[in-house]
Amino acid sequence: MATVSATCAPPPIEGFRSFRRPPPGFTLGQWQEFQDRGLLVVENAFRDQELEAWRGAILRAQSSAEIRADGFFTLRNFVEADPAFTDLIDHSAYVGLVYDLYGEMLKLQLSELFVRAPGGGTRPERWHIDGPRVLPYAAFAPGAPMQVKVGVWITDMLHPDMGNLAFVPGSHRHQYFDAYDTDEVVRGEEQLLVRRGSLTLMDTALWHRTVPNDSAVTRMNVYLGYCPSWLPTSDRETSDPVWLASLNREQRIIMRSYAKAYSHAKPPPEDYPLFLDRDSGADREPDRYRDHVKLLHRKRTTAWERFRAVAYDRPAN
Numbered sequence: 001m002a003t004v005s006a007t008c009a010p011p012p013i014e015g016f017r018s019f020r021r022p023p024p025g026f027t028l029g030q031w032q033e034f035q036d037r038g039l040l041v042v043e044n045a046f047r048d049q050e051l052e053a054w055r056g057a058i059l060r061a062q063s064s065a066e067i068r069a070d071g072f073f074t075l076r077n078f079v080e081a082d083p084a085f086t087d088l089i090d091h092s093a094y095v096g097l098v099y100d101l102y103g104e105m106l107k108l109q110l111s112e113l114f115v116r117a118p119g120g121g122t123r124p125e126r127w128h129i130d131g132p133r134v135l136p137y138a139a140f141a142p143g144a145p146m147q148v149k150v151g152v153w154i155t156d157m158l159h160p161d162m163g164n165l166a167f168v169p170g171s172h173r174h175q176y177f178d179a180y181d182t183d184e185v186v187r188g189e190e191q192l193l194v195r196r197g198s199l200t201l202m203d204t205a206l207w208h209r210t211v212p213n214d215s216a217v218t219r220m221n222v223y224l225g226y227c228p229s230w231l232p233t234s235d236r237e238t239s240d241p242v243w244l245a246s247l248n249r250e251q252r253i254i255m256r257s258y259a260k261a262y263s264h265a266k267p268p269p270e271d272y273p274l275f276l277d278r279d280s281g282a283d284r285e286p287d288r289y290r291d292h293v294k295l296l297h298r299k300r301t302t303a304w305e306r307f308r309a310v311a312y313d314r315p316a317n
């Protein structure tokens, strides 16, 4: 007969050994740049080999899709389209940054790739912000970067007018923008100039557009949008379970493939912790609650809440 202790021993927590600390987050300088301009640039964030793998996967996706005559190609939820893309869900170059913002509720809101070939028909986007317009996130959370987009730049963007992203630095603090829904050139506008291998992080409350590609070069990049899990997912309902099973634990959680909508507000217990505390390695903050309070009910402070003290100051105008 089995001993009492053997039968009553708690089962090992599945995956416990694989809990890990998040990669590095914002430096103070990066935080300042992100909050002042609404867009942070990190050069040399990716290796050549990775960029080549992603470029190959974009070309594969493009070759299996119907391509518009003008060479414009976009694909949403692209992370599911090719195994070469899955490491973009939790890439160490930026998952620490978005974890600083959204902590234990981190979700990949959307993934989208863009191929903007030379020529007039590259479907430039007019001035806009991403996300809800009639009551933008800033109406409720004026100081919070509620939605961000990571850009991974696969081709050199060293000159203007090659299908660049254009933006007005600091405009994420304003809910109104005179050139909204136009493609006018505005004062203070910058075209994003970055080298291949750069990473950008944009607060999507930043007013932005794209410019036509008058160069001889095809622009290629991918965007990964992140937000708190309780904002709606933009590019999918749920993910293919077979594909999900091929991901690592953090990737699977960050996809937030929940059958019930309210699970996005209250994720299941097995999804905690997403990451351990970067400094202490603990799965909780000390001395906050009495012992009986379950992990899934314990608030974990984000780095953003601490950075907020360094004034992420966006008046609600």
Ligand SMILES: O=C(O)CCC(=O)C(=O)O
Pocket: 114, 125, 130, 164, 165, 208, 209, 210
């Ligand atoms: O292609 C770009 O750089 C920006 C596209 C864009 O603004 C969007 O998809 O919301």
Ligand SMILES: [Fe+2]
Pocket: 125, 128, 129, 130, 208
């Ligand atoms: Fe946009």
